[in-house]
Amino acid sequence: MSAVDPVSLTRDLIRKPSVTPADEGAMDLVQGKLEKLGFACRRMKFEDIENLYARRGTEGPNLCFAGHTDVVPTGPTGAWSSDPFAAEVVEGVVIGRGAVDMKGGIACWIAAVSQTLAEGDVPGSLSFLITGDEEGRATHGTKLVVEQLLAEGERIDACVVGEPSSLQVLGDTIKIGRRGSLNVWITVTGKQGHVAYPERGANPIPVLLDLMKRLNDRRLDEGYEAFQPSNLELTTFDVGNTATNVIPGQATGRFNIRFNPAHTGQSLMDWISEEARAAEAASGQKVEVEFLHSGDAFLTQEGPFTTAIQDAVEAELGIRPEASTTGGTSDARFIRAICPVLELGLVGQTMHQIDERVSEADLHSVTRVYRRVIQTFFDRFAPA
Template sequence: MSAASTPVIDPVALTRDLIRKPSVTPADEGAMDVLERALTALGFHCRRMKFENIENLYARRGTTSPNLCFAGHTDVVPTGSTEAWSSGPFEAEVRDGILYGRGAVDMKGGIAAWVAAVSHSLAASEVPGSLSFLITGDEEGPALHGTKRVVETLMAEGEVIDACIVGEPSSSQVLGDMIKVGRRGSLNTWITVQGKQGHVAYPDRAANPAPVLAKLLAALDAHTLDEGYPEFPPSNLEITTIDIGNPATNVIPAEAKARLNIRFNPTHTGDELMAWLNAMAGEAQAASGLQITLEHLCSGNAFLTGPGPFIDGVQDAVEATIGRRPVASTTGGTSDARFIRAMCPVLELGLVGQTMHQIDERVPVAEIEALTGVYRTVIRTYFDRA
């Protein structure tokens, strides 16, 4: 496809088309089709990669290096009460220059802005290498059959991605004030203490699991995991639920359960934290004589893209476009960047995240257009310096 024949994409119109597909995880509802049509029109080879019931897309234009990738997700979180929205969450209504809809910020607006930026870059012959898209429908959910599976497949096939921009809404207060260059890891643990049910008046005939669980949780909560790590705050362990489910006042329960989450910096790995939790539970089991079982799910380890040409180039591009140099941050929750880092340097750059996951999620139309300009400069700067 020649530069002259390359269509120029309207980022706002594409955002609205994507929002109108109610792609609440794990449903796709045609959102990936909308994106595939836009990318095919730009000359991308689109490969749908479906794992279990999750739609994923890897699209590439060009065969030479370097390969600059954009990653994101078309799935969105549930809307909450639709009656609480000022307009339908999937109507994509624009009022007073503001676009309303689930996914407007997180992150259909970011996807559309990058597609539009690519269309401008291609039309101006500013891409001497390759561009690619890695888009999933499983970022807001368990994330088991989305980006993680796509990355594993691409790596097994020998596909090379040289750098990746994830379009998560990284900006904090105003567009371009922050990029995310790392994220903490996340570990969920379910704890079950098995006791013996009995009458509260005869504790010698029962084995109460509640105080055993309470002591274990107190010991875990009192432990200082670390004092922080360069560019990261200290790791934190949070007890998220304690469940016994005992409706009676005169019955010692048979079991007690709890769940905790650890957000950890690169001082630790998920495996190391699981081993520590298992050891603590083992000590409590030996002291109490009650069986304690733990189940773990580590959704990703911590990562950090260190200072260098990639980050410098993105910061320079943002500053050159909107006059604001973004701060490199590691705050916030997890993102699919944790999987992509296995392939290449990765960072997050996107819209302002103030209304993501909220009722009346919204974004100024002018901000989507401004982000398109930022992305185009990022693309041009990357290939100029490659």
């Protein structure tokens, strides 16, 4: 069984321009590599999103790796030093969209698995959960795959998500939790009119401003265990009024809440809805609220699993990673429903940026770390 080269596979994956929700053959490439390694691969397509669940072995424990092949748009391609999907190597650095977020991580885990299996089978199962819907709305990707696996009784004992968790240097951080995310749109409908005759109109802007201020002024909490305080950030106000003498008929505002486990998405939606009803009753103007709840906060308590991962990183890199809950959301928020989960991956400083890049040296180093993680996991959790 020949070993997979993480650099070559990273470059091959980058060359698949899989900007959400497009796949462009990225999932076929992953599936082909896994099938050659003896994995039984199952494609799970929901709407236009390609997903893959692959497993090698039938016994427990089952260690899963989760990741995504979709990437964010490139931005202005002329600002890149090379074609963002050419995966050029310049002085030992691979440049391309998805290099660290997270095609490089997928390539490294596949390479680590290939090296592990070249020395013999593991005393249990290895699996992959790969989605093409992490950078988008995340409604037809990991969330639905997990629901399907739970309905079928599939057992996964632990999962490593290959997000670029390292902050400054490789291995300095693992993510054991992430805050939840809630996007909110509030639209107030008044009555259009002439500014000289305000009694004939109903201006929705003051109603919206007052409601948004009340929501923004509330201190949501003081933090929660390993989490920073939840925060509400106003992101836009839209009226669309180009005239100077017209009272607009409608005004819309939007904000996002990143919240820790002191709240759920539902509890926040209940609070916002109550405030909106109060504003409607007081103003006599229609107040509508739309929510996009991307997922609740998750926290994997520090224990044997997190310790095993930290020990593996320290043994390979000589640095013990900090267990952190900072950053945005990831698909770990869905995977937590089926097993303990954490994130371990490359340095994420260039993710979503022009000239996203990763060094060949880091790809080889993360492959060694992942190989040590696999070894440590089965040494500690496989039946004697």
